[in-house]
Amino acid sequence: MRHHHERLGVRTSGRGTVDITDEVQAAVARAEVELGQCTVFVHHTSASLIICENADPSVRRDLEAFAARLVPDGDRLFTHTAEGPDDMPAHVRSVLTQCSLTIPVARGRADLGTWQGVYLWEHRHAAHRRNLTITVLGTGREG
């Protein structure tokens, strides 16, 4: 059984999704795991991970619009406003999505469906550097 573990830093440019599919595939390649699974984890509470449709950017724009309507910035419900009107919405949006994703590995690649991309979702309006860990577990080519 092989076991690969690496840290990854991703720069965001403020609220929105960043496609990290290539970074995940590169980590799986470095792991030299043929069959197994890969887990991505984000070390923050105001950014999260999703798997989303990767072909039409309007899907992520609509998703962003939905999240902004569901959890409005500056909502009077929120008392935790120390870091601004997008602080508490960022925490709620993170809790409603994922801090870790586990994806199967087959034939040496993260075995995503044709239309599945892996995205880091920045929920704050300011740009951030976000830390991720990618873990890959499984069997190598030697079996």
Added chain:
Amino acid sequence: MRHHHERLGVRTSGRGTVDITDEVQAAVARAEVELGQCTVFVHHTSASLIICENADPSVRRDLEAFAARLVPDGDRLFTHTAEGPDDMPAHVRSVLTQCSLTIPVARGRADLGTWQGVYLWEHRHAAHRRNLTITVLGTGREG
């Protein structure tokens, strides 16, 4: 350490939940893993996975009603409508639930609570064939 990996196709009959608990238990049995964990992954962005109450079907009907109210078909917020009024809602519903579930394995079975069932949730109105991967990792009877 044992490692088992299999693909599973599940036919849905349109929007709603399909109980896949038996399929998960069968994969764990084939894995011959006594103690470890099992991960189920769905290779799509308009169907998802949930663990839900398994005794009273009204729970899943109410859950469906809640999702339909939270993310209405044909919502004017959405611009991504190429595949119809249920296209973008299906993506949002998937993002708000899970594309993978990890369940412990004990005594050779997925160690679900008494009232926990594993469901594939089809979010499109049309019937689909959905692809899943089940991975089982752990120790066998020999220790």
Added chain:
Amino acid sequence: MRHHHERLGVRTSGRGTVDITDEVQAAVARAEVELGQCTVFVHHTSASLIICENADPSVRRDLEAFAARLVPDGDRLFTHTAEGPDDMPAHVRSVLTQCSLTIPVARGRADLGTWQGVYLWEHRHAAHRRNLTITVLGTGREG
């Protein structure tokens, strides 16, 4: 490859979050895994798991207020009311959050970000004893 598996019982005092970060760290220490990953699973459908900001308790109070507004107790939409007005909301809140969390392990500890805590979220108003499983997989100090 080391593999550690344990059950944990947590008492809740009704609706709200219970910090289980110390319990997760203690399980990772007992596992004697230096590098790998840790998975926490809750064996119920009316309590769930989240990773959330751990410094300011107002974040979890606001999160609770948000959940109560999104999925109101006694909502007329719900037909599954046998166990009371918080029964079906508890199932919905569980589905919208997590039944399992996978966290990387590094230097013998669950490698959480500075502001990340692990919480069991009780969704019922009554106190409960909730069962969790913690699984740790990875390599020990000997490599």
